[in-house]
Amino acid sequence: MSDLQPRKDLLDIESLSLEEIEYVLNNAVPFKQLFQRSVKKVPTLRGKTVLNLFYEPSTRTSSSFEVAASRLSADVTNFAVGSSSVVKGESLLDTIETLQAMRSDYIVIRHKGAGVPGIVAKHTNASVLNAGDGYHAHPTQALLDAMTFREVCPDYAGKKVVIVGDILHSRVARSTSTLFHKLGIEVGVLGPGSLIPEGRHDFMQRLASWDDVFDWGPDAVYLLRVQLERQEGQFFPGIAEYHKMYGLNSGRLSQMRERGTWLMHPGPVNRGVEVTDEAMGYEKSLISTQVENGIAVRMAVLHWLKPETQQD
Amino acid sequence: MERLFKNASIARADSPELEKADVLVGDDGVIKEVGKDIAGDAVSDCAGCVLVPGMFDLHVHAREPGAEHKETLATCADAALNGGITGLVLMPDTSPPIDTGNLVKSLQDLVFEASPIPMLVAGCLTKRREGEKLAGFSGMANRGVVMLTDSDRTVPCPDLLRRCMEYARDFHLVVTSHCDTPALTKAGAVNEGRVSYQLGLPGIPAISQEIAIDRDIRVAQHTGAKLHLQQISTAHALRAISDAKATGTNVTCEVSPFHLLLSEDDIEDYNTAYKLDPPLRLPTDRDALLKGLLDDTVDAIATNHAPHTEFEKAADFASAPFGVAGLETAVLSLYDRFIKNGVFGWDLLIRKYSVAPREIVGQRPVAIQEGEKANFFVFDPEGETKVDAGYLKTKSHVSPFLGKALAGAIRETVLG
Amino acid sequence: MSTTSEITTEEILTPSGIEEKVAVLADGITNRCGDDDVAFVGVFTRGVTLARRVAEVLKKRGKEYPVGTLDISLYRDDFDRNGPDFPRLESSDIPFAIDGTRAILFDEVIFTGRTIRAALDGLMDYGRPRKIELAVLVDRGHRELPVQPDYVGQTIPTASNQYIQVRFQEDDGKEGVFLVTEFDHE
Numbered sequence: 001m002s003d004l005q006p007r008k009d010l011l012d013i014e015s016l017s018l019e020e021i022e023y024v025l026n027n028a029v030p031f032k033q034l035f036q037r038s039v040k041k042v043p044t045l046r047g048k049t050v051l052n053l054f055y056e057p058s059t060r061t062s063s064s065f066e067v068a069a070s071r072l073s074a075d076v077t078n079f080a081v082g083s084s085s086v087v088k089g090e091s092l093l094d095t096i097e098t099l100q101a102m103r104s105d106y107i108v109i110r111h112k113g114a115g116v117p118g119i120v121a122k123h124t125n126a127s128v129l130n131a132g133d134g135y136h137a138h139p140t141q142a143l144l145d146a147m148t149f150r151e152v153c154p155d156y157a158g159k160k161v162v163i164v165g166d167i168l169h170s171r172v173a174r175s176t177s178t179l180f181h182k183l184g185i186e187v188g189v190l191g192p193g194s195l196i197p198e199g200r201h202d203f204m205q206r207l208a209s210w211d212d213v214f215d216w217g218p219d220a221v222y223l224l225r226v227q228l229e230r231q232e233g234q235f236f237p238g239i240a241e242y243h244k245m246y247g248l249n250s251g252r253l254s255q256m257r258e259r260g261t262w263l264m265h266p267g268p269v270n271r272g273v274e275v276t277d278e279a280m281g282y283e284k285s286l287i288s289t290q291v292e293n294g295i296a297v298r299m300a301v302l303h304w305l306k307p308e309t310q311q312d
Numbered sequence: 313m314e315r316l317f318k319n320a321s322i323a324r325a326d327s328p329e330l331e332k333a334d335v336l337v338g339d340d341g342v343i344k345e346v347g348k349d350i351a352g353d354a355v356s357d358c359a360g361c362v363l364v365p366g367m368f369d370l371h372v373h374a375r376e377p378g379a380e381h382k383e384t385l386a387t388c389a390d391a392a393l394n395g396g397i398t399g400l401v402l403m404p405d406t407s408p409p410i411d412t413g414n415l416v417k418s419l420q421d422l423v424f425e426a427s428p429i430p431m432l433v434a435g436c437l438t439k440r441r442e443g444e445k446l447a448g449f450s451g452m453a454n455r456g457v458v459m460l461t462d463s464d465r466t467v468p469c470p471d472l473l474r475r476c477m478e479y480a481r482d483f484h485l486v487v488t489s490h491c492d493t494p495a496l497t498k499a500g501a502v503n504e505g506r507v508s509y510q511l512g513l514p515g516i517p518a519i520s521q522e523i524a525i526d527r528d529i530r531v532a533q534h535t536g537a538k539l540h541l542q543q544i545s546t547a548h549a550l551r552a553i554s555d556a557k558a559t560g561t562n563v564t565c566e567v568s569p570f571h572l573l574l575s576e577d578d579i580e581d582y583n584t585a586y587k588l589d590p591p592l593r594l595p596t597d598r599d600a601l602l603k604g605l606l607d608d609t610v611d612a613i614a615t616n617h618a619p620h621t622e623f624e625k626a627a628d629f630a631s632a633p634f635g636v637a638g639l640e641t642a643v644l645s646l647y648d649r650f651i652k653n654g655v656f657g658w659d660l661l662i663r664k665y666s667v668a669p670r671e672i673v674g675q676r677p678v679a680i681q682e683g684e685k686a687n688f689f690v691f692d693p694e695g696e697t698k699v700d701a702g703y704l705k706t707k708s709h710v711s712p713f714l715g716k717a718l719a720g721a722i723r724e725t726v727l728g
Numbered sequence: 729m730s731t732t733s734e735i736t737t738e739e740i741l742t743p744s745g746i747e748e749k750v751a752v753l754a755d756g757i758t759n760r761c762g763d764d765d766v767a768f769v770g771v772f773t774r775g776v777t778l779a780r781r782v783a784e785v786l787k788k789r790g791k792e793y794p795v796g797t798l799d800i801s802l803y804r805d806d807f808d809r810n811g812p813d814f815p816r817l818e819s820s821d822i823p824f825a826i827d828g829t830r831a832i833l834f835d836e837v838i839f840t841g842r843t844i845r846a847a848l849d850g851l852m853d854y855g856r857p858r859k860i861e862l863a864v865l866v867d868r869g870h871r872e873l874p875v876q877p878d879y880v881g882q883t884i885p886t887a888s889n890q891y892i893q894v895r896f897q898e899d900d901g902k903e904g905v906f907l908v909t910e911f912d913h914e
Contacts (some may be wrong), residue, residue: 014510091626092626093623111628113627113630114629115511115581115582115629116628118582133512134512135512135513136511136513174509174510197504197509198505199506199508199509201509201510
C-alpha cells in the first residue's frame with residue numbers, strides 16, 4: 001500500500017519525500033521507453049492544458065516541458081512573456097489572476113524572483129511546476145540528473161558526485177545537490193572561493209582543486225554553466241583563468257577517462273570555458289542523456305501532480 | 313470631564329514594581345491625584361490593568377506627503393495611539409523630502425491638522441537626500457527639526473558626512489544614520505548566510521551595516537557631533553557601539569522590536585512581511601541585541617514603522633519593498649515575549665521606549681504623576697490581541713505578526 | 729445510518745480448472761490461427777501470465793509465439809477520477825514488430841470493455857497489426873463498450889454486487905478463480 005499523498009505542485013526538492021522521489025524516478029523509466037516507439041505519444045492528459053510561462057528566456061527547458069506535455073497529449077500554450085504586459089510592470093497578483101482565468105491545468109513557470117512559483121501555486125488551482133526561480137530551485141533538473149546518474153550507477157548510494165563552478169548563483173546546484181544528498185550520494189564542490197558561499201549546505205564538501213577532486217574520487221563530475229555576463233571580473237578575473245583553474249581541460253579529461261568518471265552538465269555548454277571541445281565527445285558524457293531524461297522526468301511529473309482544476 | 317481610573321497598577325521607569333493606585337484625571341487633562349481610595353464620577357475600573365506612560369517612537373515613516381496610499385499622518389496617529397504610542401519622529405524621506413525650513417513648516421502644519429499626538433520632524437542631511445550637497449540646516453533648525461538624517465540612504469561620501477556633522481554640531485542637532493553600505497548590500501533581500509543560500513535570495517552581509525557603523529562612529533568621534541544609529545542588527549555592531557560609548561563618544565542607538573524578537577530562521581514561505589531593512593539576522597545576533605538592551609548598550613526601541621500596501625508587498629521577495637508596519641505591535645509583541653515571561657519589566661520598556669527616545673530628541677519624558685498631563689495607556693495583561701484588520705488602524709496590514717494572537721491588550725490611550 | 733457489509737467468496741475454478749480453461753484457449757487459437765503470424769500481447773499483470781501460460785501449452789504442441797506485455801495505465805479513460813491513487817507504471821515490452829501480425833490481446837477477465845479499449849489504443853501505438861483478437865480467461869458480462877472476446881475460457885454471469893477474482897501463483901502466490909459477493913445490510 002502506498003503512503004503517497006496527492007501533491008498539487010512541484011516547487012522544490014526539499015519538500016519531497018524519498019517515496020515521492022522514487023515514485024517519479026521509477027515512473028520516468030517507462031515514459032522514456034515510449035521514445036523508442038514510432039508513436040511516442042500517449043493519450044493520458046488528453047484535454048488538459050499546460051501553460052508554459054517563462055519570464056527568463058530558456059529555449060531548452062521550455063521546449064523540454066513542451067515536448068513532455070505534447071507526448072502526454074496535453075495542449076500546450078506558450079505564454080509569450082516578452083510581448084505580454086508582464087514586462088510592463090504588471091504585478092504578480094494581476095498576472096496570477098489572468099492565469100487563473102485561463103483555467104490551465106498545469107502551469108510551468110520560470111522567474112527570476114525566488115519563491116515566485118510558490119506564490120503562483122498558492123493563488124491558483126492549477127498544478128505549478130517550478131522550472132527555475134532565481135537562485136532557489138530547479139526541481140525537474142534535479143530529478144533528471146538523478147535519473148541519469150541512477151541509470152549508470154544503479155547502486156548509487158554512497159557514490160560521489162563533484163559539482164564544479166558557481167555554487168552561489170546556481171539553482172541547479174542547490175536542487176541537484178539536495179536530491180543527490182537525499183539519495184545518499186556524496187556531494188563535493190569545486191570552484192573559486194567567491195562563488196562557493198559559506199551558507200551552503202553542510203553536506204557540500206569543498207574541494208580545493210582538480211587534484212583534490214581526483215584524490216576524492218568522484219563517480220561523476222557535474223559541470224555548471226559559467227554565467228559569463230554576470231561573473232567575469234566580478235567573481236573571478238577572466239575566462240582564461242577560470243578555464244585554467246576550474247575548466248575541464250584535456251589533462252583532466254584524460255584523468256577522468258582513466259578512472260571511468262561520468263560527465264554531466266545542465267547545458268547549454270560554454271565551450272572553451274567550463275569544458276574544452278574535446279570533452280564534448282567524451283564517451284562517458286551523459287549530457288545528451290540528461291536532455292532525453294529531462295523529457296521523461298517531466299512527463300512523469302505531469303502524470304504525478306494532481307491539479308485542483310477538476311473540482312470547480 | 314473628569315475621569316477616574318480605579319484600582320490600577322502604575323508602571324514607572326525607575327522601578328520594576330507596579331504601584332497600586334487610583335488615578336484621577338481632571339477635565340483639563342492634567343492628573344489631579346494619584347493615590348488610594350479616590351472617589352469620583354466617570355470611573356473606569358482598572359483592576360488587573362497596568363497604566364503605562366505613553367511610548368515615543370524615534371523612527372516612523374508616515375508617508376505623507378507623497379505616498380498617502382501607504383499611510384497618512386492621520387492613519388499613522390490612529391495607529392500610534394492604538395499601540396500605546398503618544399509621540400514620534402517623522403522620517404524626512406517623503407515626496408518631496410523634507411530638506412528646507414519651509415518644508416518643515418508645511419509638514420508641521422499638516423501634523424497640526426491631522427494628529428492629536430506630537431509628531432516631530434526630522435530633516436534631511438543632504439538636498440533631496442541625494443548625498444551630494446548639504447541641506448538647509450539653519451532654516452530647518454529654526455523650524456524645530458529634532459534630528460537630521462537621509463533616512464535609509466547612508467551619506468555615501470565620508471567627507472560630506474564629516475561636513476554634515478561639523479555643521480550640525482553648531483545647531484546641537486543629532487545626526488541620525490541608518491547605517492548601510494550600498495556597495496555591499498546591492499540588491500540583497502535577506503541576511504547573507506545559510507538562509508539566503510537556501511532561499512536562493514541575494515544576501516545582505518552583516519558587514520554592510522557594521523562597516524557603516526564603524527565609519528559613522530569614527531566621523532562622529534572626529535567631529536564631536538551627536539550621532540544616533542538606527543536599527544542595529546548584529547552583535548558586532550553592538551560591540552562597536554559599546555566600545556565607542558566606553559571612550560566617551562556621543563552616540564546613541566536603537567533596535568526594533570522585530571530584531572529583538574525574530575531572526576532569519578523565522579522567515580517562512582517567502583513571506584515579504586519578514587523583509588526588513590536591515591534584514592533579520594542570526595539567532596545569536598537577536599540574542600545579543602536583547603542583551604544589549606538589558607545592559608544599556610542599546611539606548612532606545614524604535615519600530616521603523618514603514619507601511620506599504622499589501623499589493624506592493626505581494627510582489628516576490630526580492631522585488632518587494634523593505635519594511636512593515638510596526639507601531640501597533642511594538643508594545644504588545646514585547647509584552648508577549650519578554651515582560652509576560654519575566655525577561656524584563658515594564659520599567660525597562662518605559663526607559664527604552666518612552667524616556668530615552670524623548671531625551672534623544674530633547675523632549676521631556678512623561679510620567680504618571682500629579683500635575684502632569686495625562687499621557688498613558690491602559691494595558692490589560694489578561695487580554696489578548698489578534699493582529700488583524702479588526703485591530704489595525706494603519707493602512708498597511710503587513711506584519712510578521714499578522715493573523716497571530718499576542719498576549720495583552722491596550723484598552724485605551726489617555727491623552728491630556 | 730450505518731451499513732455493514734458481508735463478503736462471501738466462492739471458488740469457481742480450482743487450479744486444475746484453470747489449467748483446463750487455458751487448454752481451451754490454446755485449442756481455440758490452434759483451430760483458428762493455423763499458420764498465421766501470431767503475436768501474443770498480455771495486459772499487465774495477469775493478462776501477461778495468461779498469455780505466457782497459453783504460449784507454454786502451444787509450445788508443447790510445436791507452435792512458438794512471442795509474448796509481449798502492455799501497461800495500459802497511460803491509456804485509461806479514468807485518469808481524472810483515480811483520486812489519490814498513484815499508478816506505478818510498468819514498462820510495456822513488445823520486443824518484436826507487430827506490424828502485419830495477427831495480434832492476440834490477453835486479459836484475465838473482461839467486464840465493461842474499457843480496459844480492452846485502452847489496450848487497443850496502446851497496442852496500435854506500437855504498430856499496425858493485420859488483425860487484433862482478444863482472449864480472456866473469464867467473461868463476466870456487463871459490457872459498456874462494443875468489445876467482445878474471440879476466445880473465452882469460461883463465461884460466468886455476475887450480478888452487480890459480484891465480481892470475479894483471478895489469482896495466479898506467479899502474481900499472487902495462490903491459484904484459483906473466485907466469485908466474490910458483497911451484501912449490504914442496513
